[in-house]
Amino acid sequence: MTSSESILRGDRLALARLLTKVENDSPDGRATLIELFPHTGKAHLIGVTGAPGTGKSSLVNQLALHYRKAEDKRVAIVAVDPSSPFTGGAVLGDRVRMRDLSGDPNVFIRSMASRGSLGGLAQATANVVQVFDAAGFDIVIVETVGAGQSEVDIARLAHTTLVVEAPGLGDDIQAIKAGILEIADILVVNKADRPGVENTEKSLKSMLELAHPTTRVFKHHGTYMSMSMPESNQNANLWIPPIQKTVSTEGKGIPELVAAIARHVQHLRSSGDWTLRERTRLEVELEALIRDSLMTKFREDISSQQYEETLEKVIQRNISPWEAVRMLLNGRLK
Amino acid sequence: MTDKKIRVLVAKPGLDGHDRGAKVVARALRDAGMEVIYTGLRQTPEMIAEAALQEDVDVVGLSILSGAHMALTPRVLELLRSNGQMNVKVFIGGIIPDEDLSRLKELGVTGVYGPGASTEDIIRDIKIAMAG
Numbered sequence: 001m002t003s004s005e006s007i008l009r010g011d012r013l014a015l016a017r018l019l020t021k022v023e024n025d026s027p028d029g030r031a032t033l034i035e036l037f038p039h040t041g042k043a044h045l046i047g048v049t050g051a052p053g054t055g056k057s058s059l060v061n062q063l064a065l066h067y068r069k070a071e072d073k074r075v076a077i078v079a080v081d082p083s084s085p086f087t088g089g090a091v092l093g094d095r096v097r098m099r100d101l102s103g104d105p106n107v108f109i110r111s112m113a114s115r116g117s118l119g120g121l122a123q124a125t126a127n128v129v130q131v132f133d134a135a136g137f138d139i140v141i142v143e144t145v146g147a148g149q150s151e152v153d154i155a156r157l158a159h160t161t162l163v164v165e166a167p168g169l170g171d172d173i174q175a176i177k178a179g180i181l182e183i184a185d186i187l188v189v190n191k192a193d194r195p196g197v198e199n200t201e202k203s204l205k206s207m208l209e210l211a212h213p214t215t216r217v218f219k220h221h222g223t224y225m226s227m228s229m230p231e232s233n234q235n236a237n238l239w240i241p242p243i244q245k246t247v248s249t250e251g252k253g254i255p256e257l258v259a260a261i262a263r264h265v266q267h268l269r270s271s272g273d274w275t276l277r278e279r280t281r282l283e284v285e286l287e288a289l290i291r292d293s294l295m296t297k298f299r300e301d302i303s304s305q306q307y308e309e310t311l312e313k314v315i316q317r318n319i320s321p322w323e324a325v326r327m328l329l330n331g332r333l334k
Numbered sequence: 335m336t337d338k339k340i341r342v343l344v345a346k347p348g349l350d351g352h353d354r355g356a357k358v359v360a361r362a363l364r365d366a367g368m369e370v371i372y373t374g375l376r377q378t379p380e381m382i383a384e385a386a387l388q389e390d391v392d393v394v395g396l397s398i399l400s401g402a403h404m405a406l407t408p409r410v411l412e413l414l415r416s417n418g419q420m421n422v423k424v425f426i427g428g429i430i431p432d433e434d435l436s437r438l439k440e441l442g443v444t445g446v447y448g449p450g451a452s453t454e455d456i457i458r459d460i461k462i463a464m465a466g
Contacts, residue, residue, distance in 0.1 A: 013418045016390040024338055088339070089364035095385060096374035102381045109388055113339070113369045 003028075004035035007135050012108070015135055019110055022131055023124045033127060036134035041278070043076075043133040043140045044265060047158030049120060049180065052146025054166040055190040057097035058248040060143050064101055066254050067139050074106045076132035079143045080121055083113040090114075094143060108137065120144035120151025126285060129157065147180055155183035156284050159277055160264045162257075164188045165204065167196035181207060184241045185264050188257065192245035204243050239267050302328060340368040340464055342393040345382045346375050347406045355427060356397035362453035363395075363460070379406060383413035386422060393460055398428040404437070411442050423463045425456065 006014035021029030046063070048056050060077055067073040079094035090113035101107045114122045121144055132140045144154050155161050163184035181187070181204070189200050242260050246253035268274035310328055313319045319327070344360045346353055353375055360370045371389050373382070386394050394414070398406060403426060414422050423444040430438070430446050438446055445459045 012387060016387055020341075020390045083369075084364060087365050087367045089367045089369065091360050091364045091370045091372055093372045093374075095371060099374065099377075099381065102384055109385075111371050111389055 002035070003032045004134075007032070007036065007131065008039065010136070012105075015108070015131070016110075018131055019128055022127045023112065023122070025124060029127075033130065036131060039134040040130050041133065043129075043137055044160070045129060045133075045158045046139060046141045046261065047144065047154035047161040048141060048164060049144040049147045049151065049154050049161065049183075050164030050188075050190075051166075051169060054146075054164040054169070055248050056143050056146070056164050057094045059162075059164060059188065059190055059246065060094075060141050061098045061100055062246075062248045062251050062254045063141060063258065064098070064107060064139075065251075066258050068101075068104060068106065070255070070258070073138040074136060075108075076135075076137040076140045077101075077107070077109045077143065078112060078125060078128055078132070078140065079109065080112045080114055080125060080145050082145045083115050085116070088115070108132070114145055118151070119153030120147045121153045121157065126157055126281075152180060152183045156281055159268060159274065160261055161185045162188050162261075164190050165200055166191040167194045167200045169200075185239065186257070186260050187241050187243045189243060189245045190248055192253065193247045193250075197245065201243055201245070208241060208243075239264065239271075239273075298328075340393065340460065341371065341389060341391040342368050342395055342460070343371045343373065343382070343386050343389060343391045344395045344397070345373045345377045345385070346397045347377050347379060347382060347410065348398055348400045348402045349376060350398075350400040351375055352399055353397065355399070356395075359395060359397070359427060359453060359456060363457065366457045368460075379409040379413055382410055383417055383419075386414060386419060387417050391422060392464060393423050393425060395425045395427065398426060398430075401429065403428065403430055404434060407438060407443060408441055423460070425460070427451070427456075 001009075003014055003018055007018060018029060018032055022033060048060055048063075050056055057079065060079070064075045064077060067075050077098070079092070079098075081090055081092045081094060083090040092111035092113060094111060095109060098109055101109065110128065112122045112125060112128065114120075117123050121142070125142065129140050129142060142154060142158060144151060161183050163180055163186075165187065166189070187204050189197060189204070191197075244253060244257045244260050246257055248254070265274075268277065307328070310319075310324045314321055314324050342363055344356050344363075346356050356372070360372050363370045371385065371391065373385055377385075382394065382396070394410065396403075396407065396410065407424070407426060411424060414420075414424070424442065425445045425447070426438065426443055427447045430448060435446055444463050445456070447456055
């Protein structure tokens with residue numbers, strides 16, 4: 001039986017091993033991804049992001065429990081934690097908060113190290129998500145590294161992005177800065193039993209009232225990609241991110257959060273945004289792949305000696321980097 | 335970075351609540367460039383084997399200070415094997431009396447480390463086990 005057949009039949013060991021191959025971008029893993037691609041596009045991808053310590057892992061644990069118990073959905077979780085920039089090693093600790101999910105064959109948790117990627121996800125996260133999608137998981141929850149203000153890759157990957165906040169993490173100026181709050185489809189104020197929750201909720205509310213963009217512009221590896229709302233219903237059917245209060249250690253507010261997620265899916269479907277997001281996601285992925293393969297082709301095409309010589313000229317200030325590019329690409333990629 | 339990373343599950347089976355040692359080892363393995371999945375306290379052998387499978391680890395490190403190692407270790411090894419993970423190497427750290435060492439090795443444990451063991455030895459032994 002081929003690897004892809006085993007995955008489609010629900011073999012968990014084959015799935016775990018394929019995830020490793022995909023994470024390492026091995027040729028074997030790539031071949032299986034190609035075979036599995038026609039089976040993707042069915043899962044609902046939920047992104048969970050927010051600052052470290054806001055309770056993302058505990059929230060993911062509760063969401064998954066709810067989807068299992070109340071809706072009998074198969075749930076995969078991809079939990080990304082940072083790699084050390086110095087040694088490349090990582091301690092992946094998100095499972096500590098997810099012990100309630102063990103023993104359930106319809107839950108699969110996979111920890112990933114970011115491996116030098118800076119957008120809050122690892123390079124291979126999108127492909128890992130595709131494998132879970134093909135393997136028949138109804139819901140794939142992606143938990144990003146503890147994110148600050150610019151780790152917004154998740155918004156391109158997920159259908160529904162939850163941004164998790166907690167009381168006491170900054171004033172209302174933080175809330176009007178650009179970045180992570182903007183990507184929220186749903187804002188979650190976790191640890192809502194703590195003092196200061198009213199203030200957090202108030203500043204998020206005022207942030208939402210100040211502005212709501214009708215066009216989303218995504219920056220990906222230096223390229224801006226814009227994703228506008230369908231023109232027909234730009235105002236009529238605008239999604240205003242709701243603010244949901246939760247206490248995930250006690251499971252409070254979880255059914256309400258799940259209901260809000262369901263409303264968001266409905267909105268995506270009825271507004272045409274679902275197709276648009278799928279399109280943007282695949283376009284971004286295609287572009288990244290083209291960039292990778294052009295780079296590989298370029299490296300094959302140019303001897304390292306020629307490359308080093310040109311680099312040396314730039315270092316000596318004999319030529320500028322722009323001229324160097326022109327020289328190196330001369331006659332290629334016409 | 336496409337080189338294969340060594341993935342290690344560090345787990346604490348049983349009922350003792352001291353995870354300082356496990357955390358020291360987790361941190362040392364991280365600094366040696368490995369990816370360490372840390373699962374926390376009071377794990378059953380079933381939970382450990384399930385995590386080892388989902389994470390497709392190369393190594394399972396068990397920290398046991400309760401004296402229950404002769405009950406917990408065989409169960410973990412058995413579950414790993416029945417899940418098809420014959421390739422996974424198992425290391426134990428904790429309070430392990432000398433007379434249990436040979437029995438543990440017979441069961442298929444790759445390395446056992448007591449109080450005062452150096453993390454450098456653990457890292458070296460893991461790397462040797464991975465290469466072999």
